[in-house]
Amino acid sequence: MKISTRNRLFVIGAPLVAGLFFLIWFILPIGWTMGISFFEYSPIASDNHAVGFQNYIEALFEDDTFWKATVNSLYFAFGNVVLGTVLALVIANAIASLQVFQNLAKFVYFMPTLFTIVAAAVVWDEIFHPRYGILNNGLFFLTQALGLPAFPEIGWTTTTFWSMPTIILFGLWKYLGIRIIILLAAIEAIPKMYYEAATVDGVTQRQQFRYITIPLIKPALWFVIITGLINSLQVFEPMYVITEGVGGPLRSTMSLVMLINKSGFEYQRFGYAASVSMLLFAMIMVLTIVLFWIRSREKD
Amino acid sequence: MKIHLNRGAGMLASVLTAFMLLSSPAFSDEGMQATGVKYVKKDQVNNGEPIKLEYWEWSGQRAEYQRKWAEAYMAQYPNVEIDVVLQPWPSYWPALITNVPAGKGPALYHMHASKMSEFCDGNLMAPIPSSVADPQHLNEHWIGFSEGAMACPKSGSIHTVPMGAMMPLLFINKNMWDTAGLSDSDIPSTWTELRAVATKLTQRDSRGRITVAGLSFDGQEWIQNAVYQQGRYLFDATGTKAQVQNPEYKAALQFISDVVHEDKILDQEVAEERHEGFAAKKSAMYIGFSWLAGYLSANAADMNWIASALPTPDGSNEPAYGNIRFAVEAVVNPFASEAEQAVAWDFWHFNYANDLTVLEDMALFNGFLPPVDTLVDAPQVGENAVVSVLAPVGQYGVINDLPNVIREEQLELVTAVILDPSDLDGKLAASEKKQNVLLSKRDDWNIIERNYGHNDKMIQD
Known part of the structure; x- marks a missing residue:
């Protein structure tokens, strides 16, 4: 078969354009970041000099903020991925079974995703402010009305114990909608005859969920878990807006990306920020490979 | 924008x-x-x-x-x-x-x-x-x-x-001051007097929660001013090492611990809001740099406030009054x-x-x-009204603007004490270590506190 010049050009050009795009926007920035991670580097400094692995040594062995930020990022990722996936699955399944108002339910759960994060943070502050927030005061008056011991004033955003769970809750509220939509699409793609046959055979709703729904939506489930993990480890906005850029109290909500931002743009230590970026990159890569490995074993 | x-x-x-x-x-x-x-x-x-x-x-x-x-x-x-x-x-x-x-x-x-x-x-x-x-x-x-x-x-x-030069002042909400039955003669000049009037100015709701804190401040600024007031510099003579583990630093931190945990005239909610909390009438007194006057004019034009000199440990401006920035x-x-x-x-x-x-x-x-x-x-x-208060104390101001990294570390230290008053010595040691690591990353910090005009009255080491 003869291939026309036009088609040949397309066959060569399409991957070339994609490759060029990938080179400019992914490979070169990663290479540049890796390169400056071996320097004490700032774009405005006159004395940028090589420091070998010193930035990595500082992050791993000297800077306790790095480890705090790592633990915080993993804490957020764990809460966000585990709770987020379970909740999204349960809600998507419930919405799929709705006979009426299904679109309304989808809209309600997806709505927070549409809010700008700053506006969402303002609303969140109204809810979780320890002194004036709706949550603490509402629970106080509720316990009073029920004759129970008064609900204490909990520092949802001002104590090291509660600040991260509050941020996780914010992340769930903000980003749950997209997961629900993905899982809902997967659930709705399952042929109805499987459920009809199972019902005829006397299989309960719970068993149908466990033995039909979950196995058949596994690819989507894995997608939600893997992208959720990657996005969670790269979390920046929720902490930044809720703690006004501080990551407090006592750095209890400072994520690795916040540390990168602070080191680079506030302290002008772009070399150090680059080394933390590379460590984060490595961490995400290892965890993603582990997840893919688990998935491939499961397939086998 | x-x-x-x-x-x-x-x-x-x-x-x-x-x-x-x-x-x-x-x-x-x-x-x-x-x-x-x-x-x-x-x-x-x-x-x-x-x-x-x-x-x-x-x-x-x-x-x-x-x-x-x-x-x-x-x-x-x-x-x-x-x-x-x-x-x-x-x-x-x-x-x-x-x-x-x-x-x-x-x-x-x-x-x-x-x-x-x-x-x-x-x-x-x-x-x-x-x-x-x-x-x-x-x-x-x-x-x-x-x-x-x-x-x-x-x-x-x-x-x-x-x-120009800005120095710290004590800003007082005059309406709250009058309502508490305080007069001009009650304006504090020592730390002890400051705590006493702050106690009188504190207001609570029926649940015992602070609705108006008697006193608020930026914790980092308080540390810096209070340490200078006691004659101690924040850095050693080389300007490359932080001096944190000393009685003066500890006393400055102890003051914060006392107003939060002992007197209970300030809590974390108000402390976090700093000057904005004062402008929003959530604190009756605020220790802040004199630029706050302009902020209040623009953002709390209806507030009736006065400014007085910053209280010192014993009421004297020597060895130093505070920081000049x-x-x-x-x-x-x-x-x-x-x-x-x-x-x-x-x-x-x-x-x-x-x-x-x-x-x-x-x-x-x-x-x-x-x-x-x-x-x-x-x-x-x-x-x-503000600058006239500063004019007489100007010569007792220690000129020094801290590196951002040190400011943030001091704020962390203050937050740690507000959340948990125990083990001040341990917190001071950890902070000094951290500050010195941060200082070691550059060799061109412009630490000039020892150019203070009354350097001879300060603790030399």
Whole structure:
């Protein structure tokens, strides 16, 4: 078969354009970041000099903020991925079974995703402010009305114990909608005859969920878990807006990306920020490979 | 967010401003040589060719008078257009760092003292030419220059002038003060008296929660002032190591612990809101730098407040009263085109050579002591409720602006004590270690606290 010049050009050009795009926007920035991670580097400094692995040594062995930020990022990722996936699955399944108002339910759960994060943070502050927030005061008056011991004033955003769970809750509220939509699409793609046959055979709703729904939506489930993990480890906005850029109290909500931002743009230590970026990159890569490995074993 | 000066809408204001400026004493020979080089009106700038400059600022309050300056200048030179562009603080510095070296930044931008080291190192500020300011005159008559606060750490070059000197004060909500039955004679002069009146001013709701804190402050600023007041410097003589594990630092921290955990006149909710909490009437007294006067005028115009001198451990201003900080003025972008730089420097000269501009806009409006010695005795200083309090204690101020990294670490230390008062010694040790690691990352911190005029009264080590 003869291939026309036009088609040949397309066959060569399409991957070339994609490759060029990938080179400019992914490979070169990663290479540049890796390169400056071996320097004490700032774009405005006159004395940028090589420091070998010193930035990595500082992050791993000297800077306790790095480890705090790592633990915080993993804490957020764990809460966000585990709770987020379970909740999204349960809600998507419930919405799929709705006979009426299904679109309304989808809209309600997806709505927070549409809010700008700053506006969402303002609303969140109204809810979780320890002194004036709706949550603490509402629970106080509720316990009073029920004759129970008064609900204490909990520092949802001002104590090291509660600040991260509050941020996780914010992340769930903000980003749950997209997961629900993905899982809902997967659930709705399952042929109805499987459920009809199972019902005829006397299989309960719970068993149908466990033995039909979950196995058949596994690819989507894995997608939600893997992208959720990657996005969670790269979390920046929720902490930044809720703690006004501080990551407090006592750095209890400072994520690795916040540390990168602070080191680079506030302290002008772009070399150090680059080394933390590379460590984060490595961490995400290892965890993603582990997840893919688990998935491939499961397939086998 | 960008706010551009609307030339069309400001036409009338420009004409009136120009008229007032030209007819005022400020435009006389005596009023136009604050920098040591008299500003003389030129026939034209940039050969009369149209030119547009951007002037970046992050403070809306200052932008008000900067627009007035721009209008006055544009009235003199109609071929010049100056845009005062407001950039919010968080994006201001990244935007400058990326734009200025690329030659795309503003011709002029407002500088901040805490960023001087990095911007000096990156050569992002053009040095002041002798045609607009006489270095010897600045050294002899302006504050900050002879103390080394205005020079780049390595090169010694100078790039801007101070807006004035700010010092800490005790701001008091007068209505709350009167309601608590307190009089002028109760104004505290010692730490003990401060805690006593703060206790009387604290208000609680039926659940015992603080609705109005008796006292609030920026924890970092409190530490710095309180340590200086006890005669201790924050850094060792080399300026490369932090001094944290000492009785004076511990006493400063203990005060915070006492007001939060023992007196219960301040809690974390109000402490976090700092000056905004005072403006929102969530605290009855606030210890803050004198710039707060301008903030309150703009954001709490209905508040009846007074300012008094900062209480010290024993009521004396010796060995030191507290910290002096400089806010600094605009710098010229060395990467702007030659034509832009020339006009920018002329505009710079036009503003900072003007006694009235320096005195009223830069200094008094912002609650600062005037930066030029010839202006300190101006009648307006005595009439200013805030600056008149500072004038007598000015000589007991320790000049030093801390690196950002140290400020943040001190704030962490204060937060740790507010959350948990135990083991102060352990917290001090951990903080000192952390501060020293942070300090070791640069060798050009401009630590100049030991240039204090009463250094002989401080603890030497």
